[in-house]
Amino acid sequence: MFPRPIQQAPRASRIAYQVALPVALLLWLLPLLGVAMTSVRPASDLAQGNYFGMPSYLAFENYADVFRNSPIAHYILNSFKVTIPTVIGCLVLSCMTGFALAIYKFRSNLLVFFLFVAGNFVPFQILMVPVRDLTLSLGLYNSTLGLALFHIAFQTGFCTLFMRNFIKALPFELIEAARVEGVSEVRIFWFIVLPLMRPAIAALSVLIFTFIWNDYFWATVLTTSAETQPVTAGLNSLNGQWVAAWHLVSAGSIIAALPPVVMFFAMQKHFIAGLTLGAVK
Known part of the structure; x- marks a missing residue:
């Protein structure tokens, strides 16, 4: 087998x-x-x-x-402005939605869960035009805020799937014992469930940080100027109209790859624990 x-x-x-x-x-x-x-x-x-x-x-x-002849430092700052709020927003929303879908049994539980999961199966390329039109109508086009809000909305489905399955594997007897003692649902979530979710939170934060930091498609679709472009889209500006400075593009690519690598090694222990927890009895 x-x-x-x-x-x-x-x-x-x-x-x-x-x-x-x-x-x-x-x-x-x-x-x-x-x-x-x-x-x-x-x-x-x-x-x-x-x-x-x-x-x-x-x-x-x-x-x-690269730093002297291009605004790569500003591009990297823009990437942090997009990535960090996205990671925080996705974790906050997915922890709450995962807790609700894993703990509470209500009639439309599976339907709501399916709606979160279904978004992961939609090819993101077909959303390019409607998402761009939506950001234009809301005044969020070509802004780090608009790009971060889109990533939060798009990544929350995957994060909810991850968190819901993780919480589902936790011993339900802990929650029942807390309810018998009269502990409120908010305190159960904050003091009992959330501390047990730290490996999953660490693993998910590394994954989402890497996904958003390395995003190129939406960075070029939803941003157009050097003031708002993340580093993945900004590397294009290192090539001139007539001269291709591939040595600078390559150096900028190595620099841009460092934050996810540092993030992974800093969270490596918790990342592996979060992915393997529950894999064996």
Whole structure:
């Protein structure tokens, strides 16, 4: 029913696994390695067509040039303005909706839960025109607030699914015992359920932070100016009309990838615990 551990496989399979694993890892990391190499490649190498060979020298000043010659610091600040409120808003809403859908049994419980989940199956590309028109009519177009509100609305469905299933796995006897003692529902949620949800909150915060920080599609659809664009959309401005500064784009991409990486390693322990809790009895 379950695949056997590789240690129990035949010798030929183990050898093939040991050979295929580093090859697959190299293929997976090859684009990232290419971007990292281009980020320290001097512009003269790119002008001469040296895209894949060894650089003539390591131009680490490209990272300083990104900050000197472009508003990437402002783009990164815009990304934080969008990502942090989105993470907080999604966590607050999903904790409450997940608690209500997991604990309370009412007639339309499954219907409400289905409405939250159904939004995850809608291809987001078909929402481009109506969402853009909605932000224009509300005066939220080309603003970090409008982009954050859209992400909160769109990500809350997935977060509710995650939180509802997590709370459903918690021992219901704790809530029943608290109710017998006369504890109010608000205090049950705040003092009993919420502390038990910390692994799920940590895991979900890392996931949502990564999703929103790396979003490119909606960042280009709902923002147009350097004052409001996140870093993923702002990297396009590093290329001029006639000159492609790929060394600066690559350096900016490496810089833009650092916050999610730092976020993951800072929350790694809680992230793994939140994903694996309940996986085994």
